[in-house]
Amino acid sequence: MNAFTIPKDRIGDSRLAERLERETQGEVLWSAADRGRYATDASIYQIEPVGVLVPRSMSDVEAALSICRDDGIPILPRGGGTSQCGQTVNRALVIDCSKYLNRVLAVEGDTVRVEPGISLGALNTALAGTKQFFPVDPSTWARCTIGGMAGNNSCGSKSIRYGLMADNVRAIDALLADGSRFRFGALPDNLGAEVPAGIADLIQRLRALGAREAEEIAARFPNQLRRVGGYNIESLTPAARAEGRGNLARLLVGSEGTLAFSAALDLQLWPVKPRKALGICQFPSFRAAMAASQHLVTLDPEAVELVDRTMIDLGRSIPIFRATIDRIVRGEPDSLLIVEFHGQEDAPLARSLDALEEMMGDLGYPDSVVRCIDPGFQAAVAEVREAGLNIMMSMKGDGKPVSFIEDCAVALPDLADYTERLNQVFERHGTKGTWYAHASVGCLHVRPVLNMKDPEDVRRMRTIAEECFALVKEYKGSHSGEHGDGIVRSEFNASMFGPRITAALEEVKDAFDPTGLLNPGRVVRPPRMDDRTLFRYAPGYAADPDVQPVLDWSAWPGPQGGLLGAVEMCNNNGTCRKSDANVMCPSYRATRDEEHLTRGRANTLRLALTGQLPGGLASDEVHHALSLCVSCKGCKRECPTGVDMAKMKIEAMAARARERGINARDRLIATLPRWAPFAAMLPEAANARNWIPGLPRLGERLLGFSAERSLPRFRRDAFHDAELPAPDGRAGEVILFPDVFSRYFEPENLRAAIRVLRAAGYNPAVARSARGSRPLDEGRTLLGAGLVDEAREEARRTLAALSAVASPVIGLEPSSTLTLRDEFLSLLPGPEAEALAARTFLVGEFLAREKPRLTLKPVAEAAHVHGHCHQKAFAAFAPAIAMLTMIPGLKVVPIASSCCGMAGSFGYEAANLAVSKAMAELSLLPAVRKVPEGALIVADGTSCRHQIGDLAGRQALHGIRVLEMALA
Incomplete structure (x- = not known):
């Protein structure tokens, strides 16, 4: 038998886990939740693995291969898990290389040797000092791993210049299925004694196959740059070897982990071109853009990328991209082509843009080029282009652009006709396609909009695939031009290449892996692409009817009030894994664990909401997956499909609180606004824990607050509402919203705000509740504990008081103030909450x-x-910077930082101390330590200020304090 058939009772087999724990040093992830998080990639498929190993060294991988060979369990290598076609899901032991096997091993001249788990973004960052880079640049560059890129034969936007992954991998140090290890690269025809006998025999068999099938390969393989289907057996032919293309690493590239396990890869480096210029060409129709592509490439650009009307419209609906879309669009074009030129100097690039404008005029589109010279603008354009997939996937509802034919490639002269005919196929089947990506090489990412929960749409998917691939064959194109074969395209290798090539591909697989140990069923002998039992939305997939959400999710259609639809917006593409993170996802960046990643959490929630995870939302598995989520809201802004994990965490916390209650510590924090006024009356007693020896350790044992942390100090001079009048509609009136932290711990910030507002000509007032004397509260601390009903009652009280006046409402603490703009809309949906949010x-x-x-x-x-x-998530950081620039002579320097790691009570808890510090050390603390004495450090969050004080020994001020200091 050439592939393992694994019975379901081997999934989660404890005996295998015990052996892996004994014989490796890696992390063995074996729970149902762990397996569920690795059951999906960015494709439409879901296959539960046997278990997961996160190796710490290549010795762990070698041991795992030996164990699995003995036990009859397949091996599946995995990097970032961003595969579009189902390469990285299988009933196998998943080996995740991304956490530990991610080093640069050596740089020698224009070659770098790396471990397979390093991301492309991290690699090029490490190479920055060499003035060289690795140029294969898929849109997932910030999180995809080199091993995964080699497995897929990745391409990217600049393949017209630099070729494919196969053109840039010089050698692969590979582990084979039988346990042997060999460095595959350029080898002489006469193999020397240094090549082991078994490897020499393998190589001779491969070369004999190449010689035997050379004519068939020449006849059957499309003459396209973007051909990644099947194995690269053309590298085995005598002609390829004679031309210097017989490097055996080419054969392993694109093999999707089915032939060998990459232990290390030697990559070719290229000189950095430091200057860049973009010309964004506007076209009145999609066909016009396609027809123009063949002409634009004659200007020798680095890339030509398509943005279609759907992407323009969806991009405008996403806050992080809206301003960029508005800048790159002139009028109402149907499609854009982004033409990119690189070089060493600006003058030649300017001439290239002149030539582009001239060519567009000759094509009948004068004044249709938006020139993009500014590096900041270029970075914003690149961010939109790279987010193309996620922008397309931001469609709400069950109908989504589906990846199964998206990487077909045809010659540029045929591109307009091919795409027009394919659009007719979509129309004939009652759908439409979304288009974007690589117009320079005739490889456009096209995704028909289909509902994979609907059996009729699944049937439609197969028919569209068959008709599309027939078109591709007619145009002598490549059915697989990027992203590999996986499950979705492997089946079609037989019809594209014919039976003889299909048999040759199987022969290659069997030569390397006769027992089917390595990722069976991919490239050769695959399952049907439309086998619904392999789908993420398999037969029987349904929302748990017992789940009753406590927040408003009506913006997303579907069951559970839209909650499941919101969770399903995660398409597993893994933007949250990016190495250049601004905010998202700080807990993942600190731990590198899939569990503590926005994607991992969304998968956990989806499994819980559909009955695939015992215990549902209240389960320990869900609770653990969310335990390190600091509710930073980075995903709310930075996730292109809008996955708001902070809001989802409230929903899960509420479910757990309803079922199990909450502990004393969480109750203490949740009710802080209610007991803080009394604590402030006796601050010495309330602060005793900070100064009486022994109390910190006692508090850690009883309540879980770390003894290493000082808690915020209650102040005798706490702020009282009586310090300001109640609103009465005076001219220039503004309503100050004092949060609990500013009231009782840092009242000087509120008083600074009052002084500045008065100096600016405003009359600050404080709204008061009609129900009792207790100050207004937005319910932030209650929401953090999952006490949604109590938080909703606080929101009603606050909304009633603030809605009684029409003045602007101004707050100081981002997490508290922005609750009025965010959570209030989910707690009390309606026009009153919307009006309050707007002011x-x-x-x-x-x-x-x-x-x-x-x-x-x-x-x-x-x-x-x-x-x-939260300032960053709600686009409020730039205004905070702008406020400080009002001060004469002050140089305002934004710190490039992610979450501080304190996040309310999170960083005070002993269980979170190490992760809290790790988050702060990612970027914030190193930057703070470099701030020269005498310069100010500004942080508007009380948690941020406390973290900076605790861990860096520096005082940070709220921005309003700095402005108060500047008052003449």
């Missing part, structure tokens, strides 16, 4: 918008500013 501002936002006349004096030479995660 609620952080103080920096308000002053930056109003630009009041203030007489200010210099206070320091520089202020280094850390943005609170």
Whole structure:
């Protein structure tokens, strides 16, 4: 038998897990939740693995191969898990290389040797000092791994210049199925004694196959740059060897882990071209753009990338991309082509843009090029282009653009006709396709919009695939031009290449892996692409009818009030794994664990909401997956499909609180606004834990607060509402919203805001509840504990008081103030909450918008500013910076940082201390330590200020304090 058939009772087999734990040093992930998180990639498939090993060394991989060979369990190598076609899901032991096997091993001249788990983004960052880079650049560059790129024969936008992965891998140090290890690369025809007998025999068999099938390969393989289907057996032919293309690493590239396990890869490096210019060409129709591509490439660009009308419209609906889309679009074009030129100097690039404008005029489209020279603008354009898939997948509802024919490639002269005919296929079957990506090489990512939960749409998918591939064959194109074969395209290798090539591909597989140990069923002997039992939405997939959400999810159609639809917006493409993260996802960046990743959490929730995870939302598995989520809301802004894990965490916490209650510590924190006024009356007693020896250790044992942390100090001079009048509609009136932290721990910030607002000509007031004397509260701490009903009651009280006046509402603490703009809309949906959200501002936002006349004096030479995660998530960081730039002579320096790691009570808890510190050390603390003495450090979040003080020994100020200092 040439492939393992694994019975379901081997899934989660404890005996295999015990052996892996004994014989390797790796992390053995074996729970149902762990297996569920690795059951999906970015494709439409879901296959539960036997288990997961995260190896710490290649010795662990070798041991695992031996164990699985003995036990009859297949092996599946995995990197970032971003595969579009189902390469990285299988009933096998998944070996995740991305956490530990991610080093640069050596750089020698224009060659770098790396471990398979290093991401492309991390590699090029490491190479920055060499003035060289690795140029194969798929849109997932920030998180895809080199091993995965080699497995898929990745391409990217610049393949017209640099070729494919196969053209840039010089050698692969590979582990074979029988346990042997060999460095496959350029080898002489006469193999020397240094080549082991078994390997020499394998190589001779492969070369004999290449010689025997050379004519058939020449006749059957399409003459396209973008051909990645099947194995690269053309490298085995005598002609390829004579031309220097017989490097055996080419054969392993694109093999999707079915032939060998890459232990290390030697990659070719290229000189960095430091200058760049973009011309964004506007076209009135999609066909016009396709027809123009063949002409634009004659200008020798680095890339020509398509953005179609669907992507333009969807991009505008996503806050992080809206401004960029508006800048790159001129008028109402149907399609854009982004033409990219690179070089060493600006002048030649300017001439290239001139030539582009001239050519567009000759084609009948004068004044249709938006020139993009500014590096910041270029980076924003690149971010939109690279997010093309996720932008397309941001469609709400069960109908989504589905990947199964998206990588077909045809010659540029045929591109307009081919795409027009394919659109007719879509129309004939009652759907439409979304288009984007690589117009320079005739490989456009096209995804028909289908519902994979609907059996009729699944049948339609197969018919569309068959008709599409017939078109591709007619145009002598490649049915697999990027992203590999996986499950979705392997089946069609037989019809594209014919029976003789199919048999040759199987012969290659059997020569390397006669027992089917390595990722069986991919490239050769595959399952049917439309086998619904392999789908993420398999027969029987349904929402648990007992789940009753406590928040409003009506923006997403579907059951459970839209909650499942919101969770399903995660398409597993893994943007949250990116190595250049701004905010998202800090817990993953600190731990490198799939469990503590936005994608991993979304998968856990989806399994729980559909009955695939025992215990549902209240389960320990869900609780553990969310335990390190700091509710930073980075995903709300940075996830292109809008997965709001902070909101989803509230839903899960509420389910657990209803079923199991909450512990004393969480109750203490949740009710802080209720007991804080009394604590402030006796601050010495309330703060005793900070100064009486022994109490910190006792508090850690009883409540879980780390003894290493000092807790915020209650202040005797706490802020009281009586310090300001109640609103009465005076001219210039603004409503100050004092949060619990500013009231009782840092009242000087509130008083600074009052002084600045008055100096600016405003009359601050404080709204009061009609129900009792307790100050208003937004319910932030209650939501953090899952006490949604109590938080909703606080929201009603606050909404009633603030809706009674029409003045702007101004707050200081981002997490508290922005609750009025965010969670209130889910707690109390309706026009009142929407109206309040529209007139609620952080103080920096308000002053930056109003630009009041203030007489200010210099206070320091520089202020280094850390943005609170919620400020960034709600586009409120730039206004905070703008407010500080009002101060004369002050150089304002934004700190490039992710979450500080304190996040409310998170960083105070002993269980989270190590992760809290790790988050802070990712970027914030190193930057703070470099701030020179005398310069100001600014952080508008109380948690951020405390973290900076605790771990860096530096005082950070709220921005409003700095502005108060500058008042003349």
